[in-house]
Amino acid sequence: MRLRTFVVASTCALLLLGVGSAVGLAWATLRLQQQASRLADAIVRVRAADDLKFSLFLVQVLGEAQRAGVQDSVGPPVSVETQRARVHEQLRQVERLTRGAAPDEQVEVAAVRAGVERYLAAPPETERDRLRECVAAADALVRSSTEHAEGARADAQGVQxxxxxxxxxxxxxxxxGAALALLAARTGIFRPLGAIRHALAAFRSGQRELHVDQEGPLEVREIAAEFNQLVDTLNRADARQLQFLAGVAHDLRTPLNALKLSAQVLLRAPALPPPERVREALGRISAQIDRLERMVGDLLDRTRIEAGNLELRPEACDLRALLAEVVELHRPSSPQHELALEAPDARVPLRCDPTRISQVLTNLLSNAIKYSPGGGTIRVRLELEEAQVSVSVTDPGLGVPPHERERIFEPFKRSSSRSAEIPGVGLGLSVSRRIARAHGGELEVQDAGDAGAQGSTFRLRLPRAGADALPEPEKRSGREPGDSLPLG
Incomplete structure (x- = not known):
């Protein structure tokens, strides 16, 4: 389950409980209000019925006193007609109060009206009988209203x-629900996150082989998977770094041993060797020094590239002349190889850093020679296209497997084809591709079999409109020509 799904489900459940509680309380409040209104109406009806009975008794007393000629000397005089009018008004009030009452109460009110009308219309000799009937009807109304009031109170208590x-x-x-949500969060979220936090702390303290179990919601499992992948990546990077250091040490030791051996031959000789042997020894020493210089230069270039400030000095140059110079420089390096150059007769103008482009071409030719241990013809071709120029170097050597054609351009990565037998640290192609891309071009590799030969073809592509592909330094960031330019 996703973490978002868990959070949404928990929130919805709590909201439903909250809404249910609110609806239940609202219903209870409404019912209590209804029962309270019923209770209040019943009490008012009881009071009105009692007032009506009192007024009826007062009418009877006043009528008998008037007929007996007795005058009330206490309080203001009250006439029988006035009291009768009050009885009618109280009767109408009782009827108004019972309009929304229960049917049985309305029947009782009708009986009270009939009794009052009979009483008020009765002759003196039957007044008391009619009064008793009227009071009995009013008492029945009071009992009915009281019963309804008791029922409303009981209903209110039930609602409560x-x-x-x-x-x-x-x-x-x-x-x-909250406890279950917290328990689920603690088990499924907090515990896996805590395990990841402890793993991070352990990794920081040096435990590089530690992995985290992928459990919990999908997002937490993805974090654990990313952490495990990061651990594996860093461990592989450490292994590659150790392998690189071992390779650098091995590659540095070979020319150093050659230098040491050549120097010891000269130093341990009883007499100074003939000039020819001295020149031969010095030539070997110079060749090993050049090899060391190239290795150190590749390392420094890679460092500058990673820092983003490899120095480029773009200027107008002839790519055909640069390529011919590099080819002629490598002709005597291996008697087993023949370098065949195919280039246009005319100059090929290009705006680039000639030193860096020569470095790329030198690296391509050097690799072609190194990875063709059996010798053969290395074909170098300069071709003009509509918007770019391309330099291809085809060797008859070991070739590059398809799955390694991008990998060999990564730092410290080399082809698995007998790479242990060939000197190098795996930086030349990485530096060369970055230099090509800094010029707006590209460096790629393909099978030489596409051209009907064994081995590999490395192709350097550069834009013909060099000024557009590589702007002037002043246009890029206000630097002066020759300043360091970032390489991406």
């Missing part, structure tokens, strides 16, 4: 109990 139960259930569900 249900509200407490619902609230308790929702609260319990909320607590249990």
């Amino acid at each position: 109990r249900r509200a407490r139960v619902i609230g308790g259930l929702f609260a319990l569900s909320l607590v249990l």
